[in-house]
Amino acid sequence: MPAATLGAIAARLKAAAAVAVLAGAGLAAGPAASQPAASPPGAGHGADLGGVWTNDPPAETLAYQNDTVSAEPPAFTDWGRARYEAAKPSRGPRGVAVAETDDPVYQCFPPGTPRVYLHPFPMEIVQTPGRVLMIFEYDHLIRQIYTDGRGHRTDLAPMWMGDSIGRWEGETLVVETVNFNDKTWLDRTGVAHSEALRVVERIRLVAEDRLEIDITMEDPVALAEPWRGQRYLRKTDWDIEEFSCMDNVNFLEYEQDILEFED
């Protein structure tokens, strides 16, 4: 690339950075001055959910908890049922080999919310003033849950993980997530959803080292009624390590070698 072009790009980046700094200053002053935070952590609201958490399912959910959020599939609309029946999941009672699945995660798309909880890797919660972060070992995904009183963004296109806003109801963190694209599944058994999806999570400590995430999914296009399930996690002393979704893609070569075996 010619040096002149590089210089022009650098100049544009510098100008953009200056604008970003100004905008950031404005944002920092704006909401704090005009709209007090609804539920600042450490101000008599909320609980300390921080730590590294791993799935710790109740015994009665072991048969399905890696695949989905309830023992039975949700109540579908016709739209939802058609997509569910057409899906080729790699898990659950209709599971096929990964080489044959159309699960979007095996193309390395983000798994969406709440499906990200179904991948069997730990997640760290980091609480900061005005924001709760979930750092997932799976593909190093990060969810940002704003708890500073702001509303949902209205200027963004639909997203893989959605737009999450939280508020404290006593010691329960209530998270509403909207503005999803329709390219993910709600679980690993092929439950599709539309852009109308709304997910509400109620996250609380049920013991010092045990977290409950109560999940309700509403989608009038895909689901005939809200779909609800719970996840339970236990606190660990682990570090968040690495699991890249590309490793799954690379593993297809190994599976293909097995599938092509001829005696």
Added chain:
Amino acid sequence: MRRILTCGCTVAILLAGAQAAAHHGPGLYDRTKSVSVTGRVTQFRFMNPHVLIYVAAAGEDGREIVWSGELTSPNRLARSATPVDWHKDLLKPGDVVTLSGNPAQNGAPALLLNRVLDGEGNVLTATGR
């Protein structure tokens, strides 16, 4: 990698109960059967998404067969309550191990592992996935 493959291997085929839920659906492995094979490690890949152990074992006709066995991911295995701590250097080429697990549906020498023993019969893991 192409493996040298024959049938009639010196392996024990046992009926086994349903194993822990697998990553890859029911298509690849036969969950109703269990196979054990003892041999020398040729490769130990402590890598995502699944730890792989390759073992060379003699078939009935004396020809060597390379079996592969997959475990869970390395981070999950290292965090599991296994009798030994799993890490990237736990096994090296030449080590004798016994792999036990569900065989591939189509007869390929590949196992979904649920147990690994060392050369003295000590359990290295009884956790598959």
